[in-house]
Amino acid sequence: MSEAQEPQAQSVGHQIAEEIREMIVDGRLGADDRLPGEQELATRFGVSRPSVREALKRLAAQNLIRTRRGASGGNFVTRIGWQQAREQFEATATMLVVMGDIDPDALAEARLTLLSAIAPLAAERRLPEELAALKDEIALQESKVSDEDFCASDVRFYRILVEAGRNPLLSAQMASVIEAIQPLLNMIIYRARDRDTIAARHTKLLAALNAQDAPAMITVLRDLNDYTVSLVREAQDAREARQNTQGSN
Amino acid sequence: MSEAQEPQAQSVGHQIAEEIREMIVDGRLGADDRLPGEQELATRFGVSRPSVREALKRLAAQNLIRTRRGASGGNFVTRIGWQQAREQFEATATMLVVMGDIDPDALAEARLTLLSAIAPLAAERRLPEELAALKDEIALQESKVSDEDFCASDVRFYRILVEAGRNPLLSAQMASVIEAIQPLLNMIIYRARDRDTIAARHTKLLAALNAQDAPAMITVLRDLNDYTVSLVREAQDAREARQNTQGSN
DNA sequence: GAGTTTTAAATTGTCAAACAAATCCCCCTC
DNA sequence: GAGGGGGATTTGTTTGACAATTTAAAACTC
Numbered sequence: 001m002s003e004a005q006e007p008q009a010q011s012v013g014h015q016i017a018e019e020i021r022e023m024i025v026d027g028r029l030g031a032d033d034r035l036p037g038e039q040e041l042a043t044r045f046g047v048s049r050p051s052v053r054e055a056l057k058r059l060a061a062q063n064l065i066r067t068r069r070g071a072s073g074g075n076f077v078t079r080i081g082w083q084q085a086r087e088q089f090e091a092t093a094t095m096l097v098v099m100g101d102i103d104p105d106a107l108a109e110a111r112l113t114l115l116s117a118i119a120p121l122a123a124e125r126r127l128p129e130e131l132a133a134l135k136d137e138i139a140l141q142e143s144k145v146s147d148e149d150f151c152a153s154d155v156r157f158y159r160i161l162v163e164a165g166r167n168p169l170l171s172a173q174m175a176s177v178i179e180a181i182q183p184l185l186n187m188i189i190y191r192a193r194d195r196d197t198i199a200a201r202h203t204k205l206l207a208a209l210n211a212q213d214a215p216a217m218i219t220v221l222r223d224l225n226d227y228t229v230s231l232v233r234e235a236q237d238a239r240e241a242r243q244n245t246q247g248s249n
Numbered sequence: 250m251s252e253a254q255e256p257q258a259q260s261v262g263h264q265i266a267e268e269i270r271e272m273i274v275d276g277r278l279g280a281d282d283r284l285p286g287e288q289e290l291a292t293r294f295g296v297s298r299p300s301v302r303e304a305l306k307r308l309a310a311q312n313l314i315r316t317r318r319g320a321s322g323g324n325f326v327t328r329i330g331w332q333q334a335r336e337q338f339e340a341t342a343t344m345l346v347v348m349g350d351i352d353p354d355a356l357a358e359a360r361l362t363l364l365s366a367i368a369p370l371a372a373e374r375r376l377p378e379e380l381a382a383l384k385d386e387i388a389l390q391e392s393k394v395s396d397e398d399f400c401a402s403d404v405r406f407y408r409i410l411v412e413a414g415r416n417p418l419l420s421a422q423m424a425s426v427i428e429a430i431q432p433l434l435n436m437i438i439y440r441a442r443d444r445d446t447i448a449a450r451h452t453k454l455l456a457a458l459n460a461q462d463a464p465a466m467i468t469v470l471r472d473l474n475d476y477t478v479s480l481v482r483e484a485q486d487a488r489e490a491r492q493n494t495q496g497s498n
Numbered sequence: 499g500a501g502t503t504t505t506a507a508a509t510t511g512t513c514a515a516a517c518a519a520a521t522c523c524c525c526c527t528c
Numbered sequence: 529g530a531g532g533g534g535g536a537t538t539t540g541t542t543t544g545a546c547a548a549t550t551t552a553a554a555a556c557t558c
Binding site for chain 2: 013014017024025027031050053054057058060061064079080081088089091092093094095096098099100101102106109110113114116117118121167168169170173176
Binding site for chain 3: 260261262296297298299300303317318319320321322
């Protein structure tokens, strides 16, 4: 007979947080607006102060509000910026990878697809500083650095490339994918030959970017992706073999 | 004289939440693991139960844990899925748009870039059901529906297209962009001629998808994007003009 | 009167204790 | 053996109080 079973499953804090979020989304609360004090919110919503606090903490966890103590303190609506958006994208993508519900092939495909998509924009808009920075990273990759540093440089290389596209939303999203794929890359043991191959293709990629030749960039990216995927697969096989050996001991 | 000013700025709840998050990221806590009870956590961290609760609520707000009441209840690490990841991407992208720190042109460019990127994948992998669903949406768009319904159908159209790419990470990210752009689209007043133009291009897009002709899809997408951008710009101009009129009254 | 110091007020942060609500498990009854 | 009831466990919510922090006004000194 009752009309609802699951709608009641959410706590008071959750409901209030959602209500305040609505107020932000539809404009009743604007950036840098101050929310009423905790006491007043409690009175207004008809709940206790801890419940209101719970709601505020939830919003703070989502970077929707920031809190300042003291007189004339309070809770203020945060103007979210690209930096924070990128961090949140990254946090979500990282969790997806950590939870293991992700197919490495799908992740690699996503990276390749996104990089290919931004290649034309980067080719058009790349700045001299970015070309120089990419060259520096290649030089670093050709030197004798640890696997970890090599991988980190690889990540930086792609981030610079993405930034060259000059589209903040795309940058934020792609950065999250590149960041998320790093744990996979970190499994790889780079042999000298691998490094040479990768650095050589990075050089080709840089040349294509310099020449503003997007199709050539995409060709190199595809090639590079195939190579990286094969290395990751090798590393995974080796890892599994090692685990089996340990397991049989 | 003190060595630190900002590191202390974070509350106990924030610190504990961060600590637990670390435990999840580096594997000490796996999916579906149960956290110790609030009491025990409070004892272990040397704080009170409300402080622990604050930390848990923060984590819950980020969908990192879920809570069940009762005996054998408690807080459990959530295995994040594609659905939730998409929701979080959407929430972030929506906030970016709402806060106004976004350039409509950059948003449109991001959408076009991402759709162009997924076009080859969709062309290769589209299923008959998806072709049929797209056809249905076009039929809806050709009928006399409200501006709002027309826009909603437009959004669904692109979501189906994105899903056809069969890459969950790309789907989640693109869905967030498509969702974020909807408020802009909702400003448009669609004249009959506009709708015909859009529906006709959707038909061309569907034909290209059916023929698995990705380059043709990209051409249509670019064309469609230019047209949509012009409509949005018109709507914005009209809106500004209206506001100026009201302001001078 | 100007500048500095002190004090007070407002606000969030933290804690403590208790009870309510939900859920599960065991036991008891039939 | 099956079903229901009660107790135990855990989170949800409230009340109350005090601490920490920041602002701003007030008072005090020069």
